[in-house]
Amino acid sequence: MRQENGVVRVLANWAGVLPFLLFAALFLILPTTNIILGAFRGPDGEFTFANIANLAQPRLVASFWLSINLSLFSALLGVIAGFLVAAAVTQGNLPPRLRAGILTFSGVAANFAGVPLAFAFIATLGRLGLVTVILREWFGVNIYTMGFNLITFWGLIFVYLYFQMSLMILIITPALDGLKKEWREAAEILGATGGQYWRMVALPVLFPALLGSFALLFANSFGAIATAQALTGSSQSLITIQLFAQIRGDVLQDPSIGYAIALAMIVITGVANTIYIVLRARSEKWIR
């Protein structure tokens, strides 16, 4: 073997990871740290909590609240719907081909978010959308005079469900596959009904996975912006839309408030993701 001196060996040891670490530091860690520090920096560079305190203005509180509510409900519905679908295709004696089909499609739908998704729903349930028109002309039902509108809180949730439910199907299917047949058989031999089996065996085992998925879906929807922006313009002023406008310089007189908004968003998605990661580790104990 070739003789190497210390420096060369250290360099060779680190040559593969060094570019990666440098890149991550420069284009991920530092920009984020910069934002976090900015949240505590006053106009003259001094340390202050004033920016954070400024978050208490009603308009921002309302936006945070809207985003949190939207994420909570879309995550909750996504967890329930995705779980039911995944349970149907894994445990429901359906032909295996349907299961493969749903999983593949979920992979597509989970990535079919953003602007095109908004267009698809406008074309379907907008004022001239296919379903709206069919209901009106064939069944005489005008959903818009009945109070339906896609550009509302619940309309947005209905659209978000598209990628939330798909993501849920993708992450919960492995957990459902981990439910052992023996557990169900044991429960049935002891006289349990299907409902009792789910309530007393399967759901407790799956609980960490379900809660973890909920946290992940929450974060997934909390950080989203493109779908809402393309669908509603800025009529639903989510916190992401507020921050977007702030960065572009459209609104909010005080520029440092942007840092505080960003920091609060990191904290919220950070907590949600930590819950997800911790609970995923816990659920993997049971389900292998």
Next chain:
Amino acid sequence: MTATIHPARSRPRNLWSWITFGLAVAYFAVPLIGMFEFSLRKRRDVYSLDAYASVLNDPQFQSTFLFSVVMAIVTVIFGIALVLPAALWVRIRLPRLRPLIEFITLLPLVIPVIVIAFGYIRMFNTSSFLPMTGSAMSTNVLLSFGYVTLALPYMYRAIDNGLRTLDVQTLTEAAQSLGAGWMTILVRVMLPNVFSAVLSGAFLTFSIVLGEYVFAALLDRPAFGPYMVAIGGNQAYEPAALAVIAFAITWGCMVLIQLAERLAPHNRAKR
């Protein structure tokens, strides 16, 4: 199996499964049918492909789409060049760095995209130490760096999964004893072996980058995402046509991922 024990009980279970499945299919399929039907309505009273023709002939569409495709390709190549050596080094030389590297690759999922983009604007503006937003070209580079960052979780996991199925240590030593340098090992030994894993990471990255909106809009680059938003604001049928095109591309990428995974060596060995 349970059906043979309790034939009576499995039937309602099956019925509920079919109902749930049917509802899911309806929810998934109706918006797709809706957007497709809508995209054909541009000409009065008759279905036509006019909306597609209008989109495809729009020079703005051509230039933004091309821009995003080039961006996606650059991102994929740069991402592989960055992640493959790191993942390999963690396996053979610096296993104690694994938790750190995994933590870093998870961060882009934790930090909202808009926050990262905000950080870029603040850190690389024209009065900073690295004024990357100064010219169009350097802003493009910055945008592709942003996309590499977004792709890190998917890229790293795909490549690391690929390396897991290999005996990396033996391959490296064998190559070294034949006189290969690190470049040769990376490009001619590891890359072909993890090619299918790399491909599935690459297609996922490609489909994410192609329609990405926040980064491109905030860095003010003429990409496909912002173009779609602009069209959505001022035209009726073209957005639906764009959505069909975007869906077809997403679908194509997912199909290619599945094909790539079918090519993976550990799957091949089983058959």
